Amino acid sequence: MNTLTSNPVLSLPETKKQMTKAKPRRRLNANQLMWLLKPLGFLLMLLPFAYLLFTLLTGQLGPNPIDEITDFTGEWALRFILLGLALTPIKLVFKQTWPLRFRRMVGLFAFFYLMLHIATYVALDLGFDLAAVFSDVLERRYITAGFLAFIILLPLAITSNRAMVKRLGKKWQALHRWVYLAATASVVHYIWLARGEVWEPKVYLGILLVLLSVRLFYAIKKPTRAKR
Ligand code: HEM
Secondary structure (H helix, E strand, O other), X not given: OOHHHHOOOOOOOOOHHHHHHOOOOOOOOHHHHHHHHHHHHHHHHHHHHHHHHHHHHOOOOOOOHHHHHHHHHHHHHHHHHHHHHHHHHHHHHHOOOHHHHHHHHHHHHHHXXXXXXXXXXXXXXOOOOHHHHHHHHHHOHHHHXXXXXXXXXXXXXXXXXXXXXXXXXXXXXXXXXXXXXXXXXXXXXXXXXXXXXXXXXXXXXXXHHHHHHHHHHHHHHOOOHHHO
């Protein structure tokens, strides 16, 4: 006698009928998958902050840690703004809707890095000298552009929760379209401060133009589908 099948614990389905009766393999549905992917996405987006903390605490930020923190957080804020803007073009081009589920998280991380960026400048760089902040906003054009981006992004971050989406209805979408202007002002902020000395701002400008072109293309082609 086959010892494997005679053993009640180890027994395998013997006939085709028994095989079809075997428990169907459970597949994760989209919501369950998101339940797994969202914490992972959260941790990934927190990685730059963890890296910054690590380099700060281990004294690896070089002779100008304040400048390093300002630049690092500014770059990550910009990257997340552009990533947030890329999600709808990804949906339009690749017909994938799941990345849109990360839109709020990406937007809030952009704002988180931006707050660190501005806090470093106001608190550590200028020592809470609000008069100096005010005159910088008025007199240094790259700070004016950054400030404009911040003023636009602030209400977007505040209204990003579900309750506000419900409360504002159609106005919510109209309000959140201002993110394009905020992204443009952010890139201009970087271009003006770099004064053509580095190539990175041009790369960000290129990415922004591509993303805006895709949106425009689909808005002209299929006005109803490009609305999201
Ligand atoms: C009130 C608003 C803002 C203020 C006061 C501010 C201030 C600054 C300052 C002082 C610097 C360093 C300049 C230097 O290196 O000489 C900087 C760099 C930078 N900021 Fe801002 N910023 C603001 C908003 C923004 C926004 C909205 C973004 C993008 C989301 C941004 C992205 C950047 C980037 C990418 C850099 C350059 C990083 C690098 O050189 O690697 N900033 N900002």
